[in-house]
Amino acid sequence: MKRIKLLLISTVLMVQGTMAQDAGEILKKMDEVLYSSKDMMGKNRIVLIDKNGKEKIREAIFKQKGNDKRLFRFTKPASQDGISTLSLPNDVMYLYLPSFGKERRISSGVKSQKFAGTDFTYEDMEAKTFVEKYTGTLLGEEGDLLVLELIPKSPKSGYSKLITKVNKEHYYPVYTEYYDKGGNKIKIAKYTFKKIGKYWNSEVIEMTDLKKNHTTKMIMYDVKYDTGLNDDEFTVRKLKQ
Amino acid sequence: MEKIAELIIKGRWGIIVAVVAVTVFFGFQLTELKINADIMSSLPDDDPAALLYKDIGKEFGGNDMGMIALETDNIFKTEVLQHVKQITDTLRSIPGVSTVTSLTDILDIRGEEWGIEITRLIDEYDIPDTKEELDKLRERVFAKDMYRGAIVSEDATTTLIIYTTFDDADKQDIAKEIKENITSLNLPEKVYFAGLPMMMNDVSDLIRLDIIKLIPIVVLVIATILWFSFRSVRGIVLPLITSGIAIIWALGLMPLFGYELTIISNNIPIILFAVGSAYTIHVINRINYTFERDKRKAVITALSYIAVPVFLAAITTMIGFVSFIFGAYLLMIKDFGVFTAIGTFFAFILSVTFTPALVVALSGKEKSPKTHDNEENLSTDFLSKHVLTPIQRVLFKHTNYILVAWIILILITIGGIFMIKRSVNMQKYFKKNNPTRVAEDVMQRKFGGSQPVYIVFYGDMQSPEVLQLMIDMEHYMKKNRFVTTAKSVADLISQMNDVMGEGVKVPKEKAKIEQLWFLLEGQDIMTQLVNDDLDKGIIQSRFGSYDSKDMADFVNYIDKFIAEHSNADHRIELTGLPSVYVRMDKSLFDSQMSSLAIALVLLLVIVGLILRSFSRGLYATIPIISTIAILFGFMGYTGISLDVATVLVASVALGIGIDYSIHIITHFNHAMNKHKDIKEAMKETIMMSGKAIIINVLSVAAGFLVLLFSQMVPLQNFGLLVALSMFGSGAGALTLLPAVLILANRKESKKQNTIHQPLKREKNEAHKIIVN
Structure with a gap:
């Protein structure tokens, strides 16, 4: 009897063990799919939808090199034209406000802070790989999707866990639920991926804040990969142009 | 009347079944009755200051904080x-x-x-x-x-x-x-x-607590008084059952019409027990006094005599409660007035239909109906010997002194009227050790009060002029010693401007504001300060004094700034609790006057009609008007302030207290016709009606005094003051009114002996006596 129990327990442990391993590998594969291009550039349309369905639209152009250099420049609405941010390695970020004609370095220690009126927090926008950010557990499969539980590695994260569904064949995320520290589901993200050249591109990300009933649609278009962007593109001087 | 009485007796089983059925129906409705603890919802929508406060509090979430x-x-x-x-x-x-x-x-x-x-x-x-x-x-x-x-x-x-x-x-x-x-x-x-949500939660508990705690007490108190008055189980059970049914009907009606139980209307049961049981007491009393062997006949005789006086007592009481509709500022007080009036009406209807029906229906089983007569005589003998006989002796010996004594009393108390304080502060409605009040006191001491103040700006929230105006207003506000904090989107923009290295100030260029705004967008605090369309924004502040004058000064002070700076491009409005309190404070005096005036006029008309003479109607109001003068004086001397509940005491006292005078005058006229002698007539009146009046005063006053156990201070004061008025108007009806009647009749009879006087003289004389 005792032996059977032991056997059972060890089997369960083994299964869990293999699943954990699987999850780690899945995260690695996801990182490969999402962060393998040398650089990318394109345009972004950000649609903010409030609980009454009212929309606000912003447009921006962006350039990115590797994982940790990113330039973001708003073009619309007119009042925000030229507002730019430059993200550099080690959490260094600059902000440029054209009406003031000067840039300021921004340091945000508040990960759960929302980014400029969207439903994305600084944490969501962080240019860090899945492997760096989360510990994963494979919960199971749903059709052609893998269901993963992701626990943030940083204690400063605004989330207690994420449940994400990943395309089994191509390893891009399709759907993610975000849970707060109290265990309540607070946000949902839906992704539409499209292959551009050899890379999978998150054409549309729709993030909904369930508490506020507010949605942000991030639409990427005119995307070009590996155009050979120079490091010079990501300097404070460039930010002001 | 007699025919109706006979019909009631004939259809007694029908009545009983119908009452039970209706009670079951309303009993089910009662389960739908919800508690409304949201004091804000009681602020009147027809007062712009209150409406704006509710709207702004809701739109910017301040009321939900x-x-x-x-x-x-x-x-x-x-x-x-x-x-x-x-x-x-x-x-x-x-x-x-x-x-x-x-x-x-x-x-x-x-x-x-x-x-x-x-x-x-x-x-x-x-x-x-x-x-x-x-x-x-x-x-x-x-x-x-x-x-x-x-x-x-x-x-x-x-x-x-x-x-x-x-x-x-x-x-x-x-x-x-x-x-x-x-x-x-x-x-x-x-x-x-x-904060309001916490207070609402507390209030909701208080409403439940009051109901659970006070109903048993009032039942016990009234049962005790009934025991001493009737010394029979029937005498205790019937009045309690009838008023209990009236309460179920009145409260059951509330959810049917979409009303909810508030912190005030939860006391309807207490008041209806006090007021409503009196009607049944009268009916039973009359049946007991009718020396008929046949119970049916006794009931019919009693009913045909008592129905009218009880109806009059009910209608005057209802007038007192209905006058709230025109006088009260808070909606919950109006609702309270309406449903108490309705309940009073139910109690009346039941006392003249259900009570006699039940008495006859049950009498078959009762072999000797009046074994308690001797005991009753003993207990009322005490009243006759030690209270009523001395009263009527003194009345004739020292008629003028009685009058003078009352006048002196009134003159003394009039001094107190000028000392009456007004209180609109909702915090003070809670007892000192109530957690809500303790918490608010802490807020007051440590954070300069928790009374929200909002200054609303309409205009382009990104324009430098509007934001600068907000900053100017904040500086101006903070000069008032009761304002310590103020925040607005203009502050945030100034701070962001500083962060951009250009100092803590609103930028002069709109483009800069728009770009600083970009950084603030999506922050939780923004929704508490500006609306989505960016054409409305508020300064959030708190005011630290509950003193009516401080609040009025503050409102005037802010209004001055608004008058100077508000224009078509950027309109400014002030709202918040101080503004509402200032309005409420102004309305208190108006409420008192209009509620009292309405009650008085209606009563004069009705009493005049009842007594078939305007002058007698006037006489009837003398004791109660004197009582009200004394009541206000009492409030002045004791420091009980005029608030949303005590403002209604005068009308209620008027409505209930006038009954005693009506009894005296009716009985006196009746006796005068019989005896043709003032002394004899007055003696009979005092000895017979006096008893009923004293028992009635005691039972109603005791019922209202139960409100002293209420969790709400205004209701405690309300109960105390109504009880006091009952004693006052009872005493007035037994001493002051008879004195006036004796003097009026003496003069009249003297004159009638010399020359024939037209009836109008009577009125003039009455006036002279009152003036003298």
Whole structure:
């Protein structure tokens, strides 16, 4: 009897063990799919939808090199034209406000802070790989999707866990639920991926804040990969142009 | 009348079945009756100040803001900060809570030499634990208006954790859950719960508590009085059953018409027990006094005599309650007036139909109906010997002295009338040890009050002129000694401007404002300060005094600024609790006057009609008007202020107290016709009606005095004052009124002996007597 129990327990442990391993590998594969291009550039349309369905639209152009250099420049609405941010390695970020004609370095220690009126927090926008950010557990499969539980590695994260569904064949995320520290589901993200050249591109990300009933649609278009962007593109001087 | 009485007796089983059926129906309705603890919903929509306050409070979430105050000797200690974090985490994990602001969860945008640092005031994962860190935190907190006096008290002993909820969330449930969860943390610091949602949760408990606690007491008190009056089970049970049914009907009617039980109307049962049982008492009393062997005949005789006086007593009482509709400021008081009047009507109807029906239906089983007569005579003999006989003796010996004594009493109390204070402060409605009041006192002491003040700006919220005007207004406001904090989007823009290296001020160019705005967008605090369309914004502030004059001065002070600066491009309006209180304060006097005037006019008409003479109608009001004068004097001397509830005492006292005078005058006229002698007539009147009046005064007063056990101070005062008025108008009806009647009749009879006088003279004489 005792032996059977032991056997059972060890089997369960083994299964869990293999699943954990699987999850780690899945995260690695996801990182490969999402962060393998040398650089990318394109345009972004950000649609903010409030609980009454009212929309606000912003447009921006962006350039990115590797994982940790990113330039973001708003073009619309007119009042925000030229507002730019430059993200550099080690959490260094600059902000440029054209009406003031000067840039300021921004340091945000508040990960759960929302980014400029969207439903994305600084944490969501962080240019860090899945492997760096989360510990994963494979919960199971749903059709052609893998269901993963992701626990943030940083204690400063605004989330207690994420449940994400990943395309089994191509390893891009399709759907993610975000849970707060109290265990309540607070946000949902839906992704539409499209292959551009050899890379999978998150054409549309729709993030909904369930508490506020507010949605942000991030639409990427005119995307070009590996155009050979120079490091010079990501300097404070460039930010002001 | 007799025919109706016979019909009632004939259809007694029908009546009983119908009453039971209706009671079952309303009993089911009663289960639908909801408690409405939202005091804001009672502010009248036809008052622009109140309406604006409700709208702005809702639109910008100010009315939904709950606060937890943590008090200790010094909050800048690691363990205290950890407790703040514990509370913050507890709040954040409760569904329906939208935002939480506390020391451990508050944004700190710092302009450093190298740039902007967007961070938290305290890193909740690295709470300061060295003296240096704690000192630095203290320095930082006291350097910024955003924190000092806003979330940390000036003396560093108290800190606030503020939360808001979502529109569709059940604010009371959340408040309850928060209280329970935080209490169960068992923190060593003192914890207080403040703000409207917390108060509403408290009020809801008070409403339940009042009902559970007071109903048994009033039943017991009235049963005791009934025992002493009737000494029979029937004499106790019938009045209680009839008023109980009237209460079920009246309260059952409320949900049918979409009304909810408020902090005032939860006392309808108490009042209806006091008022309503009196009608049945009269009916039973009359049946007992009718010496008929046949119970049926006794009931018919009694009913045909008593139905009219009871109806009159009911109608005058109803007038007192109905006058609230025209006089009261708060909707909940109007509702209370309406449903108490309806309940009074039910009690009357039941007392003249259901009671006699039941008496006859049950009489078959009762073999000897009146074994208690001797005992009753004994107990009322006490009244006759020691109270009524002396009264009627003194009446004739010292008629003038009685009059003079009353006049002196009234003159003394009139002095008190000028000392009457008015109170509109809702905090004072709660008893001193009530948690809501204690919490509000802490808010008052530590954070300069919790009375919300909103200054609303209509215009382009991104225009430099509007934002500058907001800043100017804030400076202007803070010159008032009761205003310590003020915040608006203009402050945030000024701070961001500073962070961009251009100083703490509103930029002159709109483009700069728009770009600074970009940085603020999506912050939780923005929805509390500006609307989505950016054409409306508010300055949020708090006012620290509950004194009516301070509030009126403040409103005038702000209105002056508004008059000078409001224009078509940017309109400014002031609202908030001080504005509402100022309106309420003004309306108190008007309420008192209109409610009293309406009650008085209606009563004069009705009593005039009853007594078939305007002058007798006037006589009838003499005792009660004197009582009201004394009542106001009493309020002045004792410091019981005129508030939303006590403002109604005069009308209620008028409605109930006038009955005693009606009894005396009717009986006296009746006796005069019989005896043709003032002395004899008055003796009979005092000895017979006096008894009924004294028993009635005692039972109604005792019923109202039960309100002294209420959780609400205005209702305690209301009960005390109505009881006092009952004694006053009873005493007036037994001494002052007879004195006036004796003098009036003496003069009249003298004149009638000399010349024939036209009837009109009577009125003139009456006037002279009153004036003298």
